[in-house]
Amino acid sequence: MLNKVWFWLLLIGIVYGFGKASVNTFSGLSAKGSEESAAVEGAEKEASTSDRDHRNLQEMGRDINEAAFDAAEVSVEICIGLIGIMALWLGLLNIARDAGLVDALARMLMPLMRWLFPDVPDGHPAQGAMLMNISANILGLENAATPFGLKAMQELQTLNNEKDTATNSMAMFLAINTSNVTIVPFGIIGYRVLSGSENPTAPVFGIILTTMVTTIVAVFAVRLLSKLPRYAISKSDKLQKSTSGEGE
């Protein structure tokens, strides 16, 4: 699936950008757009087309080019920036674990975790890391959530028999994660204040309601989809594994 999405996004991005810029260039739209925007040509029509871009071939090519190299640079920046934050939170997590705090939290939410992640044994470190990640998400602490989440994935990987294939628990964890359970959406409130909102907390109730819906849908979507044959852990891998196991 990710392979296909990757291919199509790239293909559409390049071909569409090229096609659109070609049309703009050869129909003279690019010149029109910039020259006649000031001219009197029916105010309404102008307004409706003003947000359409009239980039010509050169401009489009440059933009897409820039985007590609920008992506490469940004990725490394993000990861380098992540090293320190990861170290900080994994250090704190380790203290919390040594102090038995994580276990206490895990014990409290045991029934829920057992139901969501039946493959993860009680008291496994993955439970603690996942709980910390979900708690950080709920409180809107994005910086803290990622390190815990990555730690949780590593712990889940130790329970995985097919190291290059996702387990049901991983899929469930990711789905809960991306459904963005929130209680206080600090970020959104901040942006609203920034934009001079009269009532910056107005959507909070709606956001809580919506994230509840998405989380429930995500949990059930993972459960149901995992039963579909096309998403089963591929048979050839299993066969190979079992034969190699016999060989040993």
Place this chain on the structure above:
Amino acid sequence: MDSLQLILDTLSQWTIHFVILLIILWAYYKKVPMYESFVTGAKEGFSVAITIIPYLVAILFVIKMFVASGAFEDIKLVMGWGMDQIGLGGYRESLDLLPLALTRPLTGSGARGVLLEVFDEHGPDSFLGNTASLMMGSTETTFYIITVYFGSIQVKKIRHTLPACLIADVVGIFTAIFLGYLLFG
């Protein structure tokens, strides 16, 4: 209103400190060698962060190129025309949120830009501003998270993860629009 904002802001600024305080106090009570414990845990940070780089380059590369091609804008125009044809022209206003709905699963910073643009153009307290907030608050940068999380453990076959997450995202977007009309329409 201002005081509420102040309280929320203060809370958000101090949540992390209280979490840290709770951890070290508990650790003190349990007599954990904190410094050593911290360093042991922190060591793992480096390898995890570095492992992600190739996965992140791969995904940001395609996303940024796609966004740069300007395809989003045209999808919106086509869908607007389509909604007029099937007699849903009355809800056409919600189409202004389409760029946000489409960028949100792909890029966090991009979606933030789109959200601020909606605020700027329509005002944060308008129907569109409020609904955009709902949408932004209730979905995540699905592709980014999947890439980073699975990348960190080198899992390449992600099975049903992506469709499940996207189903939740789509449901989230429509719920946001529905609630938007209900609460702010």
